[in-house]
Amino acid sequence: MTPATERAAGPQSRPGGRTARIRAQVLAAVETELLENGYDALTVDTVAARADVHRTTVYRRWRDVGGLIADVFAAAGDLDWHPPDTGSLCGDLAELNREIQDSFTEDSSIAMALIAVSFRSEDAARALRRLLEDRYLQCEIIVKRAIERGEIPAEVDTRALLVAATAPVYHQLVLLRTPADAGLPERAATAAMLAAQAGAFESLVAEATGRRATPTPTS
Secondary structure (H helix, E strand, O other), X not given: OOHHHHHHXXXXXXXXXXXXXXXXXXXXXXXXXXXXHOHHHOOHHHHHHHHOOOHHHHHHHHOOHHHHHHHHHHHHHHOOXXXXXXXXXXXXXXXXXXXXXXXXXXXXXXXXXXXXHHOOOHHHHHHHHHHHHHHHHXXXXXXXXHHHOOOOOOOOOHHHHHHHHHHHHHHHHHHOOOOOOOOHHHHHHHHHHHHHHOOOOOHHHHHHHOOOOOOOOOO
C-alpha cells in the first residue's frame, strides 16, 4: 500500500474511549469548516482549533487535509446503514432514491459539500469512490430479493440496474443543481425496474454465459 493510499484509507484502527471522542470532535470540526468556510479555507490548524484538539494530535493521526477528508468519508461508511426493504423492487429503489435526495437537499448538506470536495481533491475522490462501491455492494441485496420474487430475470446486471435507478437523482441534484422533485425518486425507480424486466441490463451477463433470459412479464 502506498503512502497516498494509506492516507486516503484514514486511520487504520477504530478504538473507543478518548481516541474515539477525539476522532468524533475532529471530524465534526471538518464538516463544520467545510459548510461554513469551504474547502479552500480548510487547514489542519483551523480544524484543530475548532475541535479544541492540539494541532500535533491532528497532524500525527491524519497528516494533512487529505487525510481528514478521507476519514470523513470513512466515518460515513462506518454508519449502521441498511438498504430499504419494502417488499418490491420498485419500492426499494424509490426509497433508496428518497434517502439520496434527502441527504442532498437537507439544510447544510454535508453530502453535497463532500461531493463538491471530491472534484477538488484526489484524496476525497478516492474516498468517495470507495464509499460508493461499498454502498452499491450493500444494495445488491435489493436486486437479489427482486430476482427471488420473480420480478426481474436472474441474469440482470446488478450494478447496471442500481446505477440506472439512482443516476437521475444524482444528475438532477448534483450536476444540474435543480430543486428536489418529490416524484423523481419513484419515476427513476419505475423506469429502471421496467428496463430490467425488458432485459435492458442482461447484455453483459448474457455475453458471459452465452445465453439470454426471457424478460419477465410486467403483469
